Amino acid sequence: MTRICVFGAGAIGSHLATRLALGGADVAIVARGAHLDAVRAKGITLRAHDGVKTVRVQAEADARAVGPVDAVLVTTKVPALPAAAEAIAPLLGSNTPVAFVTNGIPWWYFLRHGGPMEGRRLPLLDPGGVIERAIGIERTLGGVIYSASAIVEPGTVSSEHADLRLFLGEPDGSLSDRARMIAAPMEAGGMPTPVVADMRHRVWGKLMGNMTSGPLCILSRSDMMTTFSDPAVFAAGVRIAEEGAGLALAYGHDLATSAEQRIRRSGMIAHKPSILQDLELGRAMEIDALFTVPLEMAREAGVAMPTFELCARLATRAAAAAGLYRGQG
Numbered sequence: 296m297t298r299i300c301v302f303g304a305g306a307i308g309s310h311l312a313t314r315l316a317l318g319g320a321d322v323a324i325v326a327r328g329a330h331l332d333a334v335r336a337k338g339i340t341l342r343a344h345d346g347v348k349t350v351r352v353q354a355e356a357d358a359r360a361v362g363p364v365d366a367v368l369v370t371t372k373v374p375a376l377p378a379a380a381e382a383i384a385p386l387l388g389s390n391t392p393v394a395f396v397t398n399g400i401p402w403w404y405f406l407r408h409g410g411p412m413e414g415r416r417l418p419l420l421d422p423g424g425v426i427e428r429a430i431g432i433e434r435t436l437g438g439v440i441y442s443a444s445a446i447v448e449p450g451t452v453s454s455e456h457a458d459l460r461l462f463l464g465e466p467d468g469s470l471s472d473r474a475r476m477i478a479a480p481m482e483a484g485g486m487p488t489p490v491v492a493d494m495r496h497r498v499w500g501k502l503m504g505n506m507t508s509g510p511l512c513i514l515s516r517s518d519m520m521t522t523f524s525d526p527a528v529f530a531a532g533v534r535i536a537e538e539g540a541g542l543a544l545a546y547g548h549d550l551a552t553s554a555e556q557r558i559r560r561s562g563m564i565a566h567k568p569s570i571l572q573d574l575e576l577g578r579a580m581e582i583d584a585l586f587t588v589p590l591e592m593a594r595e596a597g598v599a600m601p602t603f604e605l606c607a608r609l610a611t612r613a614a615a616a617a618g619l620y621r622g623q624g
């Protein structure tokens with residue numbers, strides 16, 4: 296039986312831990328606070344399109360109580376990663392892969408990238424290289440998740456997406472057995488999990504949703520359905536998606552979905568993007584991975600993103616004013 300630990304099990308991590316357990320993996324989570332207490336007492340309950348399910352998993356505050364596992368999924372928010380990196384170490388055996396399932400440009404984006412940009416570091420995402428040092432690119436897998444999830448009460452996670460998907464892939468584009476080892480119980484538990492050769496393409500595809508709904512929902516303080524029901528905001532969303540597609544293309548990724556189709560799809564979901572949930576709940580916001588680094592990459596590639604830049608900068612100011620972002624933005 297494959298033993299998998301989900302480190303930082305909040306909304307996404309608890310959803311994934313449930314799918315893994317339903318799919319027959321031996322699952323542990325590292326979590327904290329009231330959610331950890333509730334999972335210890337009564338397991339994780341997932342409310343999703345395919346029903347309500349409860350699983351019992353090992354739940355710990357400290358990875359040392361779990362020890363080395365076959366694979367790790369890291370599902371903290373991006374700003375928590377540098378502090379988490381050291382705490383993950385007890386989970387690592389000699390060959391344990393670590394899949395980072397997060398939104399935005401990942402810290403490893405230019406590692407095993409190939410070409411002239413190979414080896415560039417992103418200090419805003421991995422300050423001082425602490426993640427790279429503690430985990431290493433050789434263990435790293437990328438992960439992109441489609442599942443609008445939230446902890447609705449300690450121990451219970453809801454998922455509003457019917458069209459669930461977790462993409463897993465190696466930074467070097469190979470199709471590996473270790474990615475398949477994670478995908479197998481995930482699929483068996485009801486989470487379609489394609490193992491892909493084009494992980495960065497998936498990163499860009501997902502980022503389009505976060506670059507459009509993130510800033511606009513922060514500014515409207517509303518869910519995506521409410522936000523995009525205003526025709527002027529809908530039009531701004533389409534412009535941002537077009538600018539984002541231009542940025543992805545500058546980095547070699549031609550995204551097929553039309554900008555309008557993207558915003559129409561987002562506008563059908565009454566979900567508050569996780570970055571807005573963070574603002575409302577007073578948690579550190581993923582401003583750098585979703586906004587600052589893409590804007591830096593746009594500047595470097597000479598791609599103009601006037602609508603995104605305006606909305607992202609205003610959203611960044613809102614995050615800073617709330618004390619939930621301390622960077623330069």
Ligand SMILES: NC(=O)C1=CN([C@@H]2O[C@H](COP(=O)(O)OP(=O)(O)OC[C@H]3O[C@@H](n4cnc5c(N)ncnc54)[C@H](OP(=O)(O)O)[C@@H]3O)[C@@H](O)[C@H]2O)C=CC1
Binds near residue numbers: 328378
């Ligand atoms: N929610 C969603 O709908 C979606 C989210 N995503 C992305 O998935 C990633 C995870 O998001 P989400 O699940 O919403 O985030 P959450 O904040 O719900 O979950 C992260 C969890 O990690 C915990 N954590 C952080 N550091 C540690 C640590 N050192 N030890 C133990 N626990 C720790 C947090 O605890 P604490 O709260 O105490 O800090 C929190 O419970 C993000 O990158 C997000 O953008 C992607 C798609 C959809």
Ligand SMILES: CC(C)(CO)C(=O)C(=O)O
Binds near residue numbers: 568
């Ligand atoms: C909004 C959504 C579901 C997709 O863009 C997301 O990724 C988030 O909540 O962070």
